[in-house]
Amino acid sequence: MNIGFSGLVDAGWSSTADVQSLQRGDHDPSVRGFTVPNAEITLDGAVDPYFKGFVNVVYKIDAEGESATELEEAYVLTSSLPSNLQLKVGQFFTEFGRQNQQHPHSWAFVDQPLVLNRMFGPDGMRGQGARLSWLVPTSFYTEAMVSVLNSLGETMFSFRSEESSEIHGGVPVERNVNNAGDLVVVPRLATSFDLTETQTLLLGVSGAFGPNNSGESSSSRVFGADMYWKWKSATAAQGFPFFSVQGEYLNRSYDAEERWDAADPYFSRLPSETLKDRGAYAQLLWGVRPRIVAGFRGDWADGNDAAFDSELRAKRVRLSPNFTYYPSEFSKVRLQYNFDDRKGIGRDHSLWLQFEFILGAHAAHRF
Amino acid sequence: MKTIALLTFAAATIGAPSGPTKPVAAPLSVVATTPDLASLAKAIGGNAVEVKALAKPTEDAHFVDAKPSHIVTLNRADVLIEGGAELELGWLPPLLESSRNSKIASGAPGRIVASTGITMKEKPVSFDRSKGDVHALGNPHFLVDPLNAKIVAANIADHLSRVAPASASTFKANLATFNAAVDAKLAEWQKQLAPSKGARIVTYHKDFVYLAERFGLEIVETLEPKPGIAPSPSHLAQVIATMRSQNAKVIIVQPYQNRKTAETVARQTGATVLDISQQPGAIKGTDTYIDLMDHVVRTLVNGLQGDK
Numbered sequence: 245m246n247i248g249f250s251g252l253v254d255a256g257w258s259s260t261a262d263v264q265s266l267q268r269g270d271h272d273p274s275v276r277g278f279t280v281p282n283a284e285i286t287l288d289g290a291v292d293p294y295f296k297g298f299v300n301v302v303y304k305i306d307a308e309g310e311s312a313t314e315l316e317e318a319y320v321l322t323s324s325l326p327s328n329l330q331l332k333v334g335q336f337f338t339e340f341g342r343q344n345q346q347h348p349h350s351w352a353f354v355d356q357p358l359v360l361n362r363m364f365g366p367d368g369m370r371g372q373g374a375r376l377s378w379l380v381p382t383s384f385y386t387e388a389m390v391s392v393l394n395s396l397g398e399t400m401f402s403f404r405s406e407e408s409s410e411i412h413g414g415v416p417v418e419r420n421v422n423n424a425g426d427l428v429v430v431p432r433l434a435t436s437f438d439l440t441e442t443q444t445l446l447l448g449v450s451g452a453f454g455p456n457n458s459g460e461s462s463s464s465r466v467f468g469a470d471m472y473w474k475w476k477s478a479t480a481a482q483g484f485p486f487f488s489v490q491g492e493y494l495n496r497s498y499d500a501e502e503r504w505d506a507a508d509p510y511f512s513r514l515p516s517e518t519l520k521d522r523g524a525y526a527q528l529l530w531g532v533r534p535r536i537v538a539g540f541r542g543d544w545a546d547g548n549d550a551a552f553d554s555e556l557r558a559k560r561v562r563l564s565p566n567f568t569y570y571p572s573e574f575s576k577v578r579l580q581y582n583f584d585d586r587k588g589i590g591r592d593h594s595l596w597l598q599f600e601f602i603l604g605a606h607a608a609h610r611f
Numbered sequence: 612m613k614t615i616a617l618l619t620f621a622a623a624t625i626g627a628p629s630g631p632t633k634p635v636a637a638p639l640s641v642v643a644t645t646p647d648l649a650s651l652a653k654a655i656g657g658n659a660v661e662v663k664a665l666a667k668p669t670e671d672a673h674f675v676d677a678k679p680s681h682i683v684t685l686n687r688a689d690v691l692i693e694g695g696a697e698l699e700l701g702w703l704p705p706l707l708e709s710s711r712n713s714k715i716a717s718g719a720p721g722r723i724v725a726s727t728g729i730t731m732k733e734k735p736v737s738f739d740r741s742k743g744d745v746h747a748l749g750n751p752h753f754l755v756d757p758l759n760a761k762i763v764a765a766n767i768a769d770h771l772s773r774v775a776p777a778s779a780s781t782f783k784a785n786l787a788t789f790n791a792a793v794d795a796k797l798a799e800w801q802k803q804l805a806p807s808k809g810a811r812i813v814t815y816h817k818d819f820v821y822l823a824e825r826f827g828l829e830i831v832e833t834l835e836p837k838p839g840i841a842p843s844p845s846h847l848a849q850v851i852a853t854m855r856s857q858n859a860k861v862i863i864v865q866p867y868q869n870r871k872t873a874e875t876v877a878r879q880t881g882a883t884v885l886d887i888s889q890q891p892g893a894i895k896g897t898d899t900y901i902d903l904m905d906h907v908v909r910t911l912v913n914g915l916q917g918d919k
Binding site for chain 2: 290293296321322323324325328329330379382383384385387434436437438441444446474476478479480481482483534535572573574606607608609610611
């Protein structure tokens, strides 16, 4: 069994004192000063000849200085199903797009992309369920998968989340799971080509469909497209130099029923409406020479007009240049500047320094 | 044509998920993580196998990208040869997870761990990363010792025979041919390098340890202060001092290592930088293991004894 630990420490300053309104991700730096946003224990190994098991337990210290624990992932993966099939069962990051499945320690920036925060919440989309995947027998890589998940909880942000007021402005209703339609279904198709000996392209489309709790019978639909392109020198030293581009576009249609206004819950009703949100990010990484990576990310997110105001649906643009130095494979130091422009609020500047260390097994990175 | 091949393949994959019952005519699909292992597989498998290497010959085998195309290659493999000793730890496990191929699962006849049976050098007594990225199972760069290549070749022949018993006699004959070729060549290589016995050399990474021991060379320094740790100015100053005091006149670099660093050190010590690849195919005319070792020995002889 492999046992590993990864710790992140952030330090920095932002022009706004209300840093949490800016850095909304659960593993983002969240205060002026120091943040320990992610200390993660990972266990993985073969269960028996038929299953592999994975567990990630995250400890973190929140903006108030309180320790919190969460079971981020705990799942088994089959290793010998016939017909190129593979089943995953348990609690896991949903395979939607590219970055949602990645743990914070493998992110290229200190914070979560804005669009993923708006669509999937501070922790990304993960939940209890099962995923069936089929490696399509084509000459190039194509994988079709579908996940079925419970729709309840803060990590099912676009669905039955207690935090959903931020999306629909109303008081969330309690609704039960009455039939299979009350679960969330997430299909994904991914394909990849080696363009040349040194260039690889990975493309994906995803969807997520399920009930939301703005009303008794309302539902949400999220669509996404993602791409990743990487060039790596044929004589790369320790994987350098390389150049990569990663981008994701997501849009959400959130059908909100007529509901009590969260700002005035006893007297005011909000009309039924379809809330449309969209956003994208693109990030460029340049592995200049061994252990040194320069990055730049552009973030954009916006929502249509609605009968209420939510900071989480207003137009926002963020630009983030950064620079990462890896003393070894097991540690890194990252400096990142964020320029933020929030409609109705104004511009902000933040500077974050991040340090990471890894003990024990270092899980191999997927492409 | 492509479509037909694709459909045939799809039918074959879906119809026959596993099992060794393969018609004799169809060559076994053998995947090796690195080109040196692939060259051994070709020597032993001959026409009965089709061999593909995942890492490029010019690439550092520690840092291969886990590209999705490798998932497809592994999904269709009958046999996988890995170096073992954690060489591919950073990229092979997720590929295998996604490949969902029980024929190459750990412990299956189709899974060959090349380090099996090799006397591993530099096996750490205690595992401590303050000493750099040390492999817990020992130094994985063992194939540059021809006697180790014979051990790996025998291991490959044994596994191939179990996967395709119908071709077992071919594999046995090919192994005998390979061993005879290595024995004959080894005597030649040792003769060529005999005048350089005891010569002091410097390498970039700890990747020529097995070669040095076989041919009686002495590695006095590595440009990396610790395995996987980039050379620092203070360490290079120490390397230069050692090279001067020990009269080391040769620095070996592989294609993916930083030649500029080696050149800087060479300028200050009057040493020669030797470009040696341990992977067949990185340098022209080195497609087989024997050709590769010819290149290694020839380059060393030229560097240590002057061009002849």
